[in-house]
Amino acid sequence: MLQLGEVAAGSRHDLRVGLSPDAPDEADLREDAAGASGYVHSYETSSRYDGPGLRVVLFLSGCLLRCTYCHNPDTWHLKDGTYVAVEQVIKRLGSFAPALRSLDGGLTISGGEPMVQLAFTRRILAAAKEMGLHTAIETSGFLGDRVDDRFLSAVDLVLLDIKSGDPETYRKVTGRDLAPTLRFAERLAAIGKPVWVRFTLVPGETDDPANVEKIAKFVAPMKNVAWVEVQPFHQLGAFKWKAMQIDYKEADTIPPSAGLKQRVLAQFRDNGCRVR
Numbered sequence: 001m002l003q004l005g006e007v008a009a010g011s012r013h014d015l016r017v018g019l020s021p022d023a024p025d026e027a028d029l030r031e032d033a034a035g036a037s038g039y040v041h042s043y044e045t046s047s048r049y050d051g052p053g054l055r056v057v058l059f060l061s062g063c064l065l066r067c068t069y070c071h072n073p074d075t076w077h078l079k080d081g082t083y084v085a086v087e088q089v090i091k092r093l094g095s096f097a098p099a100l101r102s103l104d105g106g107l108t109i110s111g112g113e114p115m116v117q118l119a120f121t122r123r124i125l126a127a128a129k130e131m132g133l134h135t136a137i138e139t140s141g142f143l144g145d146r147v148d149d150r151f152l153s154a155v156d157l158v159l160l161d162i163k164s165g166d167p168e169t170y171r172k173v174t175g176r177d178l179a180p181t182l183r184f185a186e187r188l189a190a191i192g193k194p195v196w197v198r199f200t201l202v203p204g205e206t207d208d209p210a211n212v213e214k215i216a217k218f219v220a221p222m223k224n225v226a227w228v229e230v231q232p233f234h235q236l237g238a239f240k241w242k243a244m245q246i247d248y249k250e251a252d253t254i255p256p257s258a259g260l261k262q263r264v265l266a267q268f269r270d271n272g273c274r275v276r
């Protein structure tokens with residue numbers, strides 16, 4: 001029997017490792033259908049960046065991608081998270097709900113990847129909706145085929161990370177295929193689900209004009225996409241790679257210059273995307 005812990009307040013920038021050594025591998029997880037418990041990295045209470053208004057952001061453990069520039073490799077494995085009861089998460093969220101409602105905010109579930117622990121995520125989203133909160137998930141879309149319409153009906157906004165437009169570049173930077181993400185994006189467009197697209201600009205990895213152009217041309221016709229956010233690569237997560245003794249390919253990569261960011265923003269704009 002796995003030991004339940006306390007959901008931890010903190011920050012995405014905190015290093016958390018080895019908290020649930022008996023957890024299954026994230027690729028082999030068999031959740032109970034009720035999502036009664038799950039693995040959590042941490043939560044933040046005052047984000048103004050991960051959805052409209054003031055947000056509580058819950059960072060779940062488990063991701064099947066291995067982005068070379070990941071800022072939070074300590075969210076990859078379930079074994080690094082804290083195993084918590086869903087009721088505890090919901091109770092904690094409930095204590096913030098009045099403030100979130102009054103500030104037109106809500107809950108964002110990020111990670112890691114929220115679709116790894118689908119039942120757990122669904123249960124928390126449903127509880128947030130019952131509290132009258134706006135709900136968002138941040139996802140790569142790689143596991144989008146796992147999600148049914150009932151799940152999507154509890155999500156008001158999808159922060160969709162499209163990590164590259166070129167399949168080869170996508171595989172090089174994430175270790176996975178691009179196609180499931182594009183499929184998920186098309187499904188969201190078909191049902192008119194509000195989306196903010198996020199693209200991490202990594203010099204030498206994702207900045208090739210042809211790569212950016214492919215995302216821009218794919219996204220531009222989608223009326224459900226409010227805008228594309230170009231997020232500059234940074235080194236705030238470098239210490240985690242070092243502490244976890246994982247080979248960090250981007251150790252010498254520098255954040256994009258203002259000029260490079262402007263070029264990429266202009267590319268999205270020129271294709272008809274709103275940007276920010």
Ligand code: SF4
Pocket residue numbers: 063064065066067069070071072073075111112113140
């Ligand atoms: S999808 Fe996100 S959490 Fe997963 S490896 Fe990529 S950047 Fe890291």
